Amino acid sequence: MPKVKHLKRSAVTAVVDSKLIKHSKPSSRVLEILRKVRREYQANRDPTYAAWSKKYMRNKFEFFGLKFPKRRALDKQVISSSPILDVEDIYDLVGLLWQQEEREFHYFAIDYAVKFRDVLSCDVATCLRSVECGRQLLITNSWWDSIDLFTPKVIGYFGSKYPKEVIPILDQWIKDDNMWLRRSAILHQLNYNENTDKERLFRYCLLTGHEDEFFIQRAIGWALRNYLRYNRKDVKEFVKKNEAKLSPLSVKEALKHA
Secondary structure, three states: OOOOOOOOOOHHOOOHHHHHHHOOOOOOOHHHHHHHHHHHHHHHHHHHHHHHHHHHHHOOOOOOOOOOOHHHHHHHHHOOOOOOOOOOHHHHHHHHHOOOOOOHHHHHHHHHHHHOOOOOOOOOOHHHHHHHHHHHHHHHOOOHHHHHHHHHHHHHHHHHHHHHHHHHOOOOOOOOOOOOOOOOHOOOOOOOOOHHHHHHHHHHHHHHOOOOOOHHHHHHHHHHHHHHHHHHHHHHHHHHOOHHHHHHHHHHHOOOOO
16 A cells, blocks of 8 residues: 655644644544555556646646546545544645645645535634634635635635624635735625625726736736626726726737627
8 A cells, every 4th residue: 555645734724823723643544545546646647648738837836737636536435434523634635735736735724625515614713713724725726726716616605604703804815915815805796696795896996907917916806807707887887997907918818708
């Protein structure tokens, strides 16, 4: 059986107040899931596609070379054959997965968090802990793929479930020095559709519209274009009124389907 790397408690979960962490080390349930994932990924690796993926991601991560349909099938197989974890075990599993070198482990962590996001937000206190753990994931091994997969389906979901408690945190993220947290704040409403808080969306866009950062400019355009499907009039008016405050890329992306 392949050895599991980094069996000490995750640096990701360790950032949370130690008094809130139930386990001093990962449980056997957590380690067994990690072993299963590694075993399946190694057995199905594709060196050619791994090399292509690494180049596409600008050599930031190693890859097993698993195409999406294959990886998703393997993930479902592992999850269905594994015990359901409690919230403390989920923190440890996600943290351990995030420590691994290959990017597919990070994708599994995100998919697992999405599947069990109701466990991670079973009450307000747990949800706030999960937001903090999510924050650490977003600023660690950061790139557009993890931010865009995790933010709408997890952080955005938490925000819709407990808006009074979570949205003020995102109001801080939009002003954070970390660019990926700002991108996350802009994108957290992607799945809100007609329930999007347009005033907050527009305010976030204006707070970051001056930035030269490509990933912020694209996020602004994407968020506005997505909301345009539900409120064409207000988005077009906002872009027209504030065109000088937004980058040409943001404007182009926002109005791509106008």
